[in-house]
Amino acid sequence: MTMTDSAPAATSRWTAQWRELYNEVINTGLCTGCAGCVVTCPHDVIGYEHVEGKYKPFHLEESLGLDNCIHGFGEEGGCTTCTRACPRFRQWEEAADKHLFGRVRNPDEMAGVWRQLLLTRASDTTQHEKGQDGGFVTAMLSWLLDNDYIEGALVSGVEDDDAWKARPQLVRTKEEVLATAGSRYTYCANPLALRDAKDAGLSRLALVGMGCQTSSPPVMWDRKAGKVSKPFLFNIGLLCSKTFDDAIFSELFEAKYGLKKQDMVKMNIKGVFQIWMKDGSYHEIDLKECHQWTRTGCKLCPDFAAEHADISTGGIGKDNDWTLTIVRTEIGEEVINRMIRDGVIVARPAQEDEVAMKLLRTLSIVSRRRWPDWADKAPSVGVPPPKKKAEPAPAAEGAAPAN
Numbered sequence: 001m002t003m004t005d006s007a008p009a010a011t012s013r014w015t016a017q018w019r020e021l022y023n024e025v026i027n028t029g030l031c032t033g034c035a036g037c038v039v040t041c042p043h044d045v046i047g048y049e050h051v052e053g054k055y056k057p058f059h060l061e062e063s064l065g066l067d068n069c070i071h072g073f074g075e076e077g078g079c080t081t082c083t084r085a086c087p088r089f090r091q092w093e094e095a096a097d098k099h100l101f102g103r104v105r106n107p108d109e110m111a112g113v114w115r116q117l118l119l120t121r122a123s124d125t126t127q128h129e130k131g132q133d134g135g136f137v138t139a140m141l142s143w144l145l146d147n148d149y150i151e152g153a154l155v156s157g158v159e160d161d162d163a164w165k166a167r168p169q170l171v172r173t174k175e176e177v178l179a180t181a182g183s184r185y186t187y188c189a190n191p192l193a194l195r196d197a198k199d200a201g202l203s204r205l206a207l208v209g210m211g212c213q214t215s216s217p218p219v220m221w222d223r224k225a226g227k228v229s230k231p232f233l234f235n236i237g238l239l240c241s242k243t244f245d246d247a248i249f250s251e252l253f254e255a256k257y258g259l260k261k262q263d264m265v266k267m268n269i270k271g272v273f274q275i276w277m278k279d280g281s282y283h284e285i286d287l288k289e290c291h292q293w294t295r296t297g298c299k300l301c302p303d304f305a306a307e308h309a310d311i312s313t314g315g316i317g318k319d320n321d322w323t324l325t326i327v328r329t330e331i332g333e334e335v336i337n338r339m340i341r342d343g344v345i346v347a348r349p350a351q352e353d354e355v356a357m358k359l360l361r362t363l364s365i366v367s368r369r370r371w372p373d374w375a376d377k378a379p380s381v382g383v384p385p386p387k388k389k390a391e392p393a394p395a396a397e398g399a400a401p402a403n
Helices: 018-026 036-040 081-085 092-101 125-130 136-146 174-179 190-199 216-222 247-254 287-293 330-341 354-368
Strands: 046-048 057-059 116-122 152-159 162-171 205-210 232-238 264-269 272-277 282-286 311-314 323-327 345-349
Touching: 018 057, 018 081, 036 046, 036 081, 036 190, 036 216, 081 216, 092 216, 116 125, 116 136, 116 330, 125 136, 125 174, 136 152, 136 174, 136 205, 136 232, 136 311, 136 323, 136 330, 136 345, 152 174, 152 190, 162 174, 162 190, 190 205, 216 232, 247 287, 272 287, 282 287, 311 330, 323 330, 323 354, 330 345
Parallel strands: 152 205, 205 232, 232 311
Antiparallel strands: 046 057, 116 323, 116 345, 152 162, 264 272, 272 282, 311 323
């Protein structure tokens, strides 16, 4: 992860602790369930339930009530790590922007700051076929491991008894990377795999996650959270409008369309929910039907474009064969250029796909409009108001009413 010069000295001492996090983020709907506060807590007193309807941190010690912490500043200690690690606490976007880029995004930079916009795909046939939208992330993780940038990566895997139930997973080999390839569109707090990495003695890691997760490491660095953020050396962001509750499988896909998740082999979203089955059949489901299963933690999230990753990627555009790749930082540019020179990926300018470019801006704006006006204003800067729907033209005098 690229780091700029150290942030200017704070004008006042940082004293925000669990109480402020609970009241300002967790209890207001801003919490995305990224688990940044959980994995960085030096006292191991923040719990997390990685199950549907939860995906939220909670305090394990109730001696001071659910909204307080005995280790927090002003009680019996001075711990502020949880608020320093939270990518939705107060001025989070400005903190991450300044740390990574030395400036805040301009008002017209709806998708965040970037250096290159590319369309990429893996050169390796297996990575291309098993990966999502061209297999770029699969190719990049394998290359990072081969070239000793990282020792492992925190990704989304699946449960042993359920091929569509996501779980945080540490991968250390190219075989493990390939085994976890693909998208599932239900939530997975990938940072929780940091515990496995620590147990394995790994100190150089890549984090793969949605914007809510990949904003956490640069926020930690800017707020000087300490050694807890040092293992994150490379940050790979996934473009994301929302994720869905696991219940969508049984309550919509199976109940209405007879599509059992154990018979699914792949899924994607390209204007519709696309599902491929083991029997070779292909199905499309209108996204409007899926909205009621939107995960609660996604409803106020303003970051479609994973704006604080080293490289952000996603399958928006004309087809499923290329990955839109947003190169944001110096190390991200170094890696992408080396991968191209090594022939690991094929790349071309993203501007060749006008659909992808328009969708990147449009979906970034749509996500930013979710951000509430009572929260920090930075994520809403430059966001244009929704266009007013044109009123129907008045009927001509004497015209017959429509049937």
